[in-house]
Amino acid sequence: YAPQYGGAKDPVNMAGMIAANHLRGDLPLARWEDLAESPALIVDVRSPDEFARGHVPGAVNLPLEELRARVAELPRDRECWLVCGVGQRAYYGLRALMQHGLDVKILPGGMRTYQTFRQA
Numbered sequence: 001y002a003p004q005y006g007g008a009k010d011p012v013n014m015a016g017m018i019a020a021n022h023l024r025g026d027l028p029l030a031r032w033e034d035l036a037e038s039p040a041l042i043v044d045v046r047s048p049d050e051f052a053r054g055h056v057p058g059a060v061n062l063p064l065e066e067l068r069a070r071v072a073e074l075p076r077d078r079e080c081w082l083v084c085g086v087g088q089r090a091y092y093g094l095r096a097l098m099q100h101g102l103d104v105k106i107l108p109g110g111m112r113t114y115q116t117f118r119q120a
Contacts, residue, residue: 027091027106028104029105030079030107032107032108032113032114035107038079038081039078039079040079041075041079041080042058042080043060043062043074043081044056044059044060044084045062046083046089047063059083067096071096071097074097076101079105081107082105084111085111086109087109087110090107090110
C-alpha cells in the first residue's frame with residue numbers, strides 16, 4: 001500500500017493488499033468456480049436478516065457476532081468457506097476461526113461477487 005499514490009481504500013491499493021496477503025498465505029481464498037464441487041461447509045457470517053434476503057444454497061448462517069461463542073458447532077474434519085456481504089466480515093471470521101485451528105477460507109468479494117458469478 002502506497003499512500004503517497006492513493007488513499008488506503010483506493011481500489012488499486014485494496015487489490016494489491018489482497019493479492020499480497022494471498023501470495024504470502026495470510027489470506028486463504030476459496031474459488032467461486034469450485035463451489036458446486038466442494039465438500040466445504042459454507043458459513044454465512046452476515047446477520048439473520050441479511051441471510052434471509054438471499055444466500056448461497058446450502059449455506060448455514062452463523063453471524064460474526066456469535067462466531068466465537070458457537071465455534072464448537074463447526075466441523076473440524078471439513079473445510080469451512082466463509083462468506084458475507086463484500087468480504088470484510090468474512091475476513092474477521094477467518095482470523096477468529098484460524099485461531100481455533102479450523103481449516104477455513106474466504107469466498108472473495110462476498111455475496112456481491114456471488115450475484116455477479118451467478119449471472120455469468
